[in-house]
Amino acid sequence: MTQTTITSLRGLMWSANLPFSSLPPIEDITDQLPKHATKIWGWRKYNEVKRLVVHHMASEAPLVNQADYHVNSHNWPGIAYNLVVSNGRLLQTNDLLTYTTHAKGANDDSIGIAIHGDLSKREMTSQERELLYAGILLVKSIWPKIAVVGHNEVSATACPCTSMNRIRTDIANLEHQMEFAATPQKQAEMAYRIANELLYLYNLSKGTDQYGKPVESERAEKAQRRLLQLEPEMRRLGFLA
Structure with missing residues (x-):
């Protein structure tokens, strides 16, 4: 129609x-x-x-x-x-x-x-x-x-x-x-920001910041919790089995 x-x-x-x-x-x-x-x-x-x-x-x-x-x-x-x-x-x-x-x-x-x-x-x-x-x-x-x-x-x-x-x-x-x-430039920028943020949170959860320096355990645990909050949506989108 x-x-x-x-x-x-x-x-x-x-x-x-x-x-x-x-x-x-x-x-x-x-x-x-x-x-x-x-x-x-x-x-x-x-x-x-x-x-x-x-x-x-x-x-x-x-x-x-x-x-x-x-x-x-x-x-x-x-x-x-x-x-x-x-x-x-x-x-x-x-x-x-x-x-x-x-x-x-x-x-x-x-x-x-x-x-x-x-x-x-x-x-x-x-x-x-x-x-x-x-x-x-x-x-x-x-x-x-x-x-x-x-x-x-x-x-x-x-x-x-x-x-x-x-x-x-x-x-x-x-x-x-x-x-x-909606432009390719913005989409590429957003993809980079998402990937960078995920890598940053992963490194924090492993105990180091963006400079490779150790972080306190509370900060590492918070980063891990934030990553795990993404799990249901990642499964819904097919990124996790």
């Missing part, structure tokens, strides 16, 4: 090359949130999506409250965001191809990603920023040319109450890092 014939984008998973050490699985809670009794969101085609709009929710209340507000106060089909960074997770709250009313003036061609919090009263946490960036990079892996904009750049609002210039600069740097990591 080609990109232009994609009809649904649910059950998202992280790309393997994201430059983050550990990300919790994306949780799709689309069907768990309050919905309008009769209304449903519309749909767009893959090639109609042009922008990713960054929001903050202006509230620290539970996410279900925000969904209730969108349904009962705005009379919308459900919560308007497609992705939400909340409580240390990236949550999918709508199919990425659904048409929702999250950003006046940009709804036709945009996806909405929101920080669950009030950034007018506090800074984004480092964990929220990492998950936001991971979510943006995930969307960009699906739509490589998508524009990343703030809600305030398409509508008359202060949302998302954080610097979009910083977000775009950080994303560009991360993309450069990912691109460089």
